[in-house]
Amino acid sequence: MQNRNVTIFDLEATGLSTSCGDRITEIGAVKLCGNKLCGIFQTLVNPGRKIPEKIVEITGITNEMVADKPVISQVLPLFLDFVKDDLIVAHNAKFDMSFLHYELKECGMDRDFETFCTLLASRKVVKSSANFRLSTLKNHFSLKPMGNMHRALSDAYVTAQLYLKLTKNWGTDTMSQFEKEVDVLMNSMDDDDIYLIDPKIS
Numbered sequence: 001m002q003n004r005n006v007t008i009f010d011l012e013a014t015g016l017s018t019s020c021g022d023r024i025t026e027i028g029a030v031k032l033c034g035n036k037l038c039g040i041f042q043t044l045v046n047p048g049r050k051i052p053e054k055i056v057e058i059t060g061i062t063n064e065m066v067a068d069k070p071v072i073s074q075v076l077p078l079f080l081d082f083v084k085d086d087l088i089v090a091h092n093a094k095f096d097m098s099f100l101h102y103e104l105k106e107c108g109m110d111r112d113f114e115t116f117c118t119l120l121a122s123r124k125v126v127k128s129s130a131n132f133r134l135s136t137l138k139n140h141f142s143l144k145p146m147g148n149m150h151r152a153l154s155d156a157y158v159t160a161q162l163y164l165k166l167t168k169n170w171g172t173d174t175m176s177q178f179e180k181e182v183d184v185l186m187n188s189m190d191d192d193d194i195y196l197i198d199p200k201i202s
Contacts, residue, residue, distance in 0.1 A: 008156050026152040029082065032163075036177065097113070118159055
């Protein structure tokens with residue numbers, strides 16, 4: 001495994017395209033130091049517009065849930081501080097990065113990222129999957145979610161496992177190790193924390 005840390009992230013949004021006025025409603029990310037989970041980033045985001053009912057049904061994120069949450073201009077500096085110079089990993093990175101780059105531009109911020117897309121990598125590696133949705137690959141590789149799928153942190157957690165599988169850095173004890181590490185991190189977070197990095201690991 002490369003020495004460089006890796007941030008695996010996922011976004012939830014009001015829809016599928018910034019050109020249609022859609023905006024981010026949640027960012028979730030996990031940081032890997034080697035093949036150990038050493039950081040968590042999680043926040044709902046007030047998108048400044050109504051979340052359509054069909055999106056509420058998919059994600060479970062309601063307008064009431066985001067009403068008092070920070071706006072994206074408050075969240076992005078914290079997310080960039082969490083990422084630092086890590087490799088960025090996402091499932092269908094084209095989608096997530098399109099929203100991230102749009103919001104950075106809107107906030108007058110500029111940042112280049114090196115990215116790894118687990119969707120594209122899965123298409124090259126996995127030969128027997130019905131499709132390459134994250135939920136399908138989760139079942140294919142027997143990966144474990146953290147809470148409900150279609151929430152950003154849970155999807156990032158599954159994508160982190162998928163990334164280690166695809167890059168052949170998955171050991172016999174990786175899942176049990178992940179579960180212990182996520183428990184430590186989640187239990188260390190205060191209710192108002194947006195992210196936490198375990199200094200003992202990182």
